[in-house]
Amino acid sequence: MRVTDTPIRIRRVKASDVAKVIALDARVTGLPKSTYWRDLFARFGRRRLAERFFLVAEPDAAAARTPLLGFIIGEVRAWEFGSAPCGWVFGLAVDPDRRLEGVGEKLFEAISAEFRKAGMDKMRTMVARDNLLPLRFFRGEGMMAGPYIQLEKDLE
Ligand SMILES: CC(C)(COP(=O)(O)OP(=O)(O)OC[C@H]1O[C@@H](n2cnc3c(N)ncnc32)[C@H](O)[C@@H]1OP(=O)(O)O)[C@@H](O)C(=O)NCCC(=O)NCCS
Structure with missing residues (x-):
């Protein structure tokens, strides 16, 4: 059951969000990756926006x-x-203090709608086999095992 009905807004990322994305990701993963996020914003926040979607969620009455x-x-x-x-969804994170309130689901629904608008009838993602949380989340959103398997090799 959801603990709050706080209205939230989902919108495209903007330049002033990048520091907030870096901070949230660092909290979730324990690893600050400033260069990675700035580069991702340059590629996904500004160019080819009809097929690239970098969406953020914030409280409805958010200030700067x-x-x-x-x-x-x-x-x-x-x-x-x-x-x-x-x-393809390749990044998703929700504030650890604001989980199980439906934020992840709303983000998932928003990007699903964008993919449909772009003419897609399928979406995919990849999760680590031993990471049950995203596996449960994506399964709860209706995603199932797909037809591909990932292969890898250690390089010497
Ligand atoms: C996965 C994540 C995005 C979910 O965000 P969230 O806002 O807490 O998710 P929601 O509240 O929208 O939950 C939607 C559904 O996901 C499932 N779910 C979410 N958290 C769960 C948990 N801890 N245990 C079991 N199921 C869970 C449930 O089916 C839930 O539906 P319900 O509330 O009706 O039971 C969030 O936990 C997170 O950021 N995790 C760390 C980063 C990560 O794993 N990212 C994904 C891979 S890149």
């Missing part, structure tokens, strides 16, 4: 310094590995 509640990032990818165009 209000921290973000969460973010989700994805894009349309075409013909990789022979796959027809589909939506």
Whole structure:
């Protein structure tokens, strides 16, 4: 059951959000990655916006310094590995103090709607096998195991 009905707003990321995204990601992962996020904003926050979606969630009445509640990032990818165009989600995080309030689900629904608007009828993501939290979340949103398997090798 959801603990609050606080209205939230989901919108595209803007330049003034980048520091907030870096702070939230550092809280969630324990690893600050300033260069990575600035580069991602340059590529996903400004260019080819009809197929790249970097969305943030904030309280409805957020002021300039209000921290973000969460973010989700994805894009349309075409013909990789022979796959027809589909939506890929490759980043998602919600403030650890604001989980189980439906923020993640609203972000997921918002990016799903963007993928549909872009003409997609399928979306994909990847999760670590031993990380049950995102696995449960994505399964709860209706995602199932897909037809591809990932292969990898240690390079010497
Ligand atoms: C995964 C994550 C984004 C979920 O965000 P959230 O705002 O707490 O999720 P919601 O409140 O919208 O929950 C939606 C559904 O997800 C599932 N879920 C979420 N958290 C769960 C938990 N701790 N245990 C079990 N199921 C969970 C439930 O099915 C839930 O539906 P319900 O509330 O009706 O039971 C958040 O936990 C997070 O940021 N985790 C760390 C980063 C991460 O794992 N990112 C994803 C991979 S990149």
